[in-house]
Amino acid sequence: MQAKQANESALTDLPDANGHFGPYGGCFVAETLMQPLQELRIAYEQYSRDPDFQAELEADLKHFVGRPSPLYHAERWSRQLGGAQIYLKREDLNHTGAHKINNTVGQALLAKRMGKKRVIAETGAGQHGVATATVAARFGMECVVYMGAEDIKRQSVNVYRMRLLGARVESVESGSRTLKDALNEAMRDWVTNVDDTFYIIGTVAGPHPYPVMVRDFQTVIGREAREQVLQQTGRLPDALIACVGGGSNAIGLFYPFLEDKDVAIYGVEAGGDGIETGRHAAPLCAGRPGVLHGNRTYLMEDTDGQIIETHSVSAGLDYPGVGPEHAWLKDCGRVRYVSVTDKQALEAFHELTRTEGIMPALESSHALAYAKQLAPTLDKDRILVVNLSGRGDKDINTVAALEGIRI
């Protein structure tokens, strides 16, 4: 019994001092980045305990981001599915339209205190790039966003938004020309400009301390959701569902519930054309552990250890790795990782739009698609909390193109 308790408390005690979640995480970078990572770790440890920093962060989350975001009971959709009650955590209502801003506000405040005048970021769907460009505009910082050439094509609206905000968007032409290559290029920029540049990583991956720092900034989602669901229903939910690309919106929702053993937790990966086709972006469901982008985690790789191209209709999930904490939560069985296909995600996108008047991001539509499968199997008094991590406006060109419509 004691051993069990020790094991349970370990769930929220990680990472260790060197950023390890069991065998995952760590700090696998070129030597030149070790000193700036150490500097960041020290600054983060200092300011995360600093009441002035926390007060400024809280004020920004309230007045600039618009928190708390509502927890919305999707009654009509729940009724239609004929099972559990679905509650949506409305991160789509945040300033800039997704959960990404929770983290960029935090990291920008840290950058400001560290005296960095230039911020860089990588982006896939463009949401993190927009959220970074937004805080850079607000704090008067120079901002460069690296984005794969393929993603620039499919997310042209977000590219223009970043430029309007004053950011320089660098098109990345190497490798598969998507998010992973944008991350490589951002790392190369950082190693070249370490002295004056702060790298705002957008997800719970990368070298220590990024996975723990980004998690801390995103757990506001789960802390609010926990309070809201208790207030609205008088009890904890039966299950949580969130989509997992790098996994920041998911860990943000999950973390404050990890010790609540009766709450089932599902992370939904991008199944693309279907796991069996090999054309997907689901490293936890179908990958193997390896080392990429500064951490050990599950990866999509071939038998030689080369990273393989991923596929998802959603640019934000189109990444061959995943945050190391998710790798750990998978291995210890606390979170169940599943996948849904592009097609299922698109169905959920349309269904929520037409039933509730809420247009979800294609990333979030993956979580909704799983909720759509799970809800009918549960009684009507059961409660599901789904993280609606972003709004779908950015995706209307993709959706229209898939339906053969030119807009």
Add this chain to the structure above:
Amino acid sequence: MSRIAAQFESLRERGRKALIPYITAGDPHPEVTVPLMHALVEAGADILELGVPFSDPMADGPVIQAACERALKHHVSLTRVIDMVRAFRERDQYTPVVLMGYLNPIEVMGYETFAQTAREAGVDGVLTVDLPPEESHDLVHCLKAQKLDPIFLCAPNSDADRIRQMSELGGGFLYYVSFKGVTGANRLDVQSVRDKLAQIRAETDMPVGVGFGIRDAASAASIAAFSDAVVVGSALVKRIADLAERPDQIVARAPEIIAEMRKAIDQATVARAS
């Protein structure tokens, strides 16, 4: 004594500085690599650095990224790179070979299998770009068990503690990265490298090689004046890329830059001695 240590001792006795060319294995074609390795030795290389192609070479600039992409078109895996070393050893049992690359292919092969296979093929040292000392203990253990030298990168912002740690864990030589940046960038500042090398030598007795940004005979000679070794990567790989459409000429012409560097380094060394 390892082949690398023996080479440095022999060079010291002869008053000569080590010249270490880097090529990406399989670039632009797997058949070029072994003959090119021999040609580089003939042109004056003392140690060879053989790059293991990786899909995501985060620490490399555009020249070596492109080399990785060319090699990966031919599916040049870690296993095939080790096979190339084995083929090279059929004719050359003397020149040390260092594998340079990223950790993931080694993770997938398994540390023990990798170390054993590499040793049997005639590899002498392993430099893993994304493996700082903190994360290196398991791999270092496996490498040392096979008498392979783990070679660490030391950067301008590595402090004395870290240099000592690398010195304790590492073998062969310490590779000093001459500036903050990616391979092939044009940022070499000879004076700052000279200053840092003095600091490094205060912490370690290991030979110190300098790489990143050495692009011609003059910069090679100026760095060799105070280092034990000069590593040349992008400048050589660029020559190979320029000849990629004429692969029959690569073996004959790409090593010319190494011969020029050899000459300049040796002339400068002799001039200083006299």
